[in-house]
Amino acid sequence: MRDPMKTxxxxxxxxxxxxxxxxxxxxxxxxxxxxxxxxxxxVIRDNPGATQSAIGRLLSIQRANMTPLAAxxxxxxxxxxxxxxxxxxxxxxxxxxxxxxxxxxxxxxxxEADLLARVPEAHRAHLLPALRALWAQDAG
Amino acid sequence: MRDPMKTxxxxxxxxxxxxxxxxxxxxxxxxxxxxxxxxxxxVIRDNPGATQSAIGRLLSIQRANMTPLAAxxxxxxxxxxxxxxxxxxxxxxxxxxxxxxxxxxxxxxxxEADLLARVPEAHRAHLLPALRALWAQDAG
DNA sequence: TATTGTTATACTCTATAACTATA
DNA sequence: TATAGTTATAGAGTATAACAATA
Numbered sequence: 576m577r578d579p580m581k582t583x584x585x586x587x588x589x590x591x592x593x594x595x596x597x598x599x600x601x602x603x604x605x606x607x608x609x610x611x612x613x614x615x616x617x618v619i620r621d622n623p624g625a626t627q628s629a630i631g632r633l634l635s636i637q638r639a640n641m642t643p644l645a646a647x648x649x650x651x652x653x654x655x656x657x658x659x660x661x662x663x664x665x666x667x668x669x670x671x672x673x674x675x676x677x678x679x680x681x682x683x684x685x686x687e688a689d690l691l692a693r694v695p696e697a698h699r700a701h702l703l704p705a706l707r708a709l710w711a712q713d714a715g
Numbered sequence: 716m717r718d719p720m721k722t723x724x725x726x727x728x729x730x731x732x733x734x735x736x737x738x739x740x741x742x743x744x745x746x747x748x749x750x751x752x753x754x755x756x757x758v759i760r761d762n763p764g765a766t767q768s769a770i771g772r773l774l775s776i777q778r779a780n781m782t783p784l785a786a787x788x789x790x791x792x793x794x795x796x797x798x799x800x801x802x803x804x805x806x807x808x809x810x811x812x813x814x815x816x817x818x819x820x821x822x823x824x825x826x827e828a829d830l831l832a833r834v835p836e837a838h839r840a841h842l843l844p845a846l847r848a849l850w851a852q853d854a855g
Numbered sequence: 856t857a858t859t860g861t862t863a864t865a866c867t868c869t870a871t872a873a874c875t876a877t878a
Numbered sequence: 879t880a881t882a883g884t885t886a887t888a889g890a891g892t893a894t895a896a897c898a899a900t901a
Contacts, residue, residue, distance in 0.1 A: 579761045585735050592732030637871090661882095
């Protein structure tokens with residue numbers, strides 16, 4: 576069977592992303608986390624007190640979607656939300672959240688290592704800069 | 716604000732894929748096609764008479780999801796479905812479908828060209844082989 | 856028994872619009 | 879006026895389970 580998609584980088588991008596996302600999310604499942612939740616935890620860890628909006632902007636998550644996400648992390652006892660402003664909510668990790676985040680980070684690093692290991696060495700160093708070039712600016 | 720995701724290829728992969736997918740789908744919207752529908756048309760064009768299942772397997776689309784997808788393409792007058800087997804349905808492009816597929820292919824090629832143009836030349840040739848290595852085998 | 860197509864269903868992810876309260 | 883958070887909702891995209899018909 577002929578495969579017309581074989582030579583299209585855009586299609587390969589979509590398939591590679593789906594395959595790797597699925598791998599990561601299945602590994603994070605053991606920690607009771609979804610991928611987006613883990614990335615939010617990582618950002619909070621590096622920016623304690625950052626507001627929901629600021630975190631959402633960094634990760635391109637809509638304000639409206641940050642609300643249930645942060646609420647779920649709070650219910651799970653992973654983060655605390657404190658009024659920083661009257662209208663803003665600053666997020667920070669709880670003690671338990673720090674532990675879980677540490678574990679999630681280990682999972683994520685392992686995932687990244689496995690991902691890179693799959694890429695032939697000749698191409699490996701080119702992957703990140705190539706990918707970053709694709710979403711750095713507006714897509715037009 | 717510190718960005719812990721900056722150096723993670725897996726995250727860059729997800730973001731790049733989302734950005735590029737959105738660009739392509741917004742361009743295909745003018746033809747009344749979604750991205751998945753366009754890829755199915757491309758496969759049918761290269762493999763006239765291929766069954767729904769075979770096409771789904773090539774593109775990793777579940778049988779259950781091929782049904783409404785193919786039905787919609789037929790309703791739009793883009794493809795015809797003929798019994799090839801008693802239980803199998805062979806798909807082929809209609810005359811109108813060939814025209815639309817040709818236009819969609821032009822859109823897709825333009826998208827791919829723009830995508831590659833965004834990647835610095837030093838990395839460009841490495842992108843496709845690196846991506847293909849990521850979904851060629853099972854993700855484990 | 857295995858496969859094809861189908862139906863029904865559900866879950867994730869993301870997007871939009873409208874509201875409130877604060878700045 | 880603009881921003882933060884919230885609520886409700888909708889649309890893709892994809893996944894599973896069960897069924898009838900056929901190989």
